[in-house]
Amino acid sequence: MIDFDDVTFRYRPEHPPVLEHVDLHIDEGELCLIVGQTGSGKSTLLRSINGLVPHFTGGQLSGRVSVAGRDTRDHPPRELADVVGMVLQDPMSGFVTDMVEDELAYGMESLGLPGDVMRKRVEETLDLMGLADLRNRPLLSLSGGQRQRVAIGSVLTTHPSVIVLDEPTSALDPGAAEEVLAALQRLVHDLGMTVVLAEHRLERVVQYADRVVVLEPDTAPESGTPAAMMALSPVAPPVVQLGRLAGWSPLPVSVRDARRLARPLRARLAGREVVAPPPALDPDIGPPVLTCRDLSVSYGPVPALAAVSLSVSAGTVMALMGRNGAGKSTLLKAAVGLLRPDRGSIEVVGADPARLTGAQLLSRIGFVPQEPADLLCEDSVRAECRAADADAGLSPGGTAAILADLAPDVDPSAHPGDLSEGQRLSLVLAVVLSARPPVVLLDEPTRGLDYGSKARLVRILRELAGQGTAVLMATHDVELVADVADRVAILADGEVVADGPTYDIVTASPIFAPQVAKIMAPDSWLTVESVAHAMAVAG
Helix, strand or coil, X not given: CEEEEEEEEECCCCCCCCEEEEEEEECCCCEEEEEECCCCCHHHHHHHHCCHHHHCCCCEEEEEEEECCEECCCCCHHHHCCCEEEECCCHHHHCCCCEHHHHHHHHHHHHCCCHHHHHHHHHHHHHHCCCHHHCCCEHHHXXXXXXHHHHHHHHHCCCCCEEEEECCCCCCCHHHHHHHHHHHHHHHHHHCCEEEEECCCHHHHHHHCCEEEEEECCXXXXXXXXXXXHCCCCCCCHHHHHHHHHCCCCCCCCHHHHHHHCHHHHHHHCCCCCCCCCCCCCCCCCCEEEEEEEEEEEECCEEEEEEEEEEEEXXXXXXXXXXXXXXXXXXXXXXXXXXXXXXXEEEECCECHHHCCHHHHHHHEEEECXXXXXXXXXXXXXXXXXXXXXXXXXXXXXXXXXXXXXXXXCCCCCCHHHCCHHHHHHHXXXXXXXXXXXXXXXXXXXXXXXXXXXXXXXXXXHHHHHCCCEEEEECCCHHHHHHHCCEEEEEECCEEEEEEEHHHHHHCCCCCCCHHHHHHCCCCCCCHHHHHHHHHHHC
């Protein structure tokens, strides 16, 4: 179905190749997972399948990519649209209409399908992707995860032979991610569709894959079964990391397989004290620096938050979790003054954020939105770092040093628009953290980050909390929460339904529990790090 024959690609003649001597065959009816570190070429490889590389991106392509017998150099994306459907990292960049139902129908209209066929497929896709309640909603009113499901649905309605997805679950809550992946698996198994996807959250995807392709810089890609590739991959989910630590062979790629192998390990560590991630300040010591009291916010007639009350203390990392559309991003936007409450109040460092000037906000709050590119306006990474230094009153190089810590492979001369999603997020994080505000708000901070970048982010967040900074993050990444959060609040339909210490909240939830907690239950282990510490003590 898909063939790469000695494919090499570079965006500019003076730059090193992003893909080099790629030979790869993907069969019809396979679910193929592309893995690799941020910047390893995953998105470029995906875009070459539907001809965006090189017809849209430019650059130099040698070798041959063929899909269903069509050479992508001779067939631009419009001539492959009946065969290949693609969902990009940023769903909004691919939307061409304003309403959910219109977006689902647009691709079929472009192909000239009859009206009765279009109606039937729209209804099927609304049910398949869990979008029936959103059919008449404007796309701009949806959460990031809801937009992601619409983007996938708009591709499915055209019934392509190949679906290519770039980070399809990055903005989805755990339940929605499982539904989407189960839907893709049904398309592969029942309809023989070929699915190629790149995903950093391997804990969600790898057990569904038929084939895994590992991309590494300056090395020819390798492909094989999930277990074989996870044994050598530089990025691996917690279940594989735990298997490596315990010496299990073959390595498990699912929680079910790992639980069978973990019985001796659970017995060995039974009764051992569970070690949490290194604590920041005692949450009871720091004073509250962000407080919501009966906070209610709505978008016109649609309520988003209903009488939310919570507080975040200095030196605490608090996670907001809940399904897509629960109100997490709305709470963060209210905390940074982008939304005014209908009722109730919110205070950040003793002030109403909606009444602060820009300079006053910068000195109190750092905010990284779901679409980090919204905060970038310069023509190079270097210029963004210099502007951030000037805004924060830092000596030159301060922001660049933070960026080098988060993402050491980012080219300072690159345009921010040319960065991968993870690299762009790292740049915005560096810009925001350079000001050292007492409160940092993060909306899906690990979207697009590989495991190495996420580990560096965890270390930085721990350091910030240790210095007294309060961190409030909205996230669907249960592994990040297990690694760094002191407290968790779960939102549902705009209300707080649970609020407490991380251990108490996530281990009591089958949806929000991390992989290690599921494998090591009934003991309350959350991370590979804590298990490794206990194994070292046990000897």
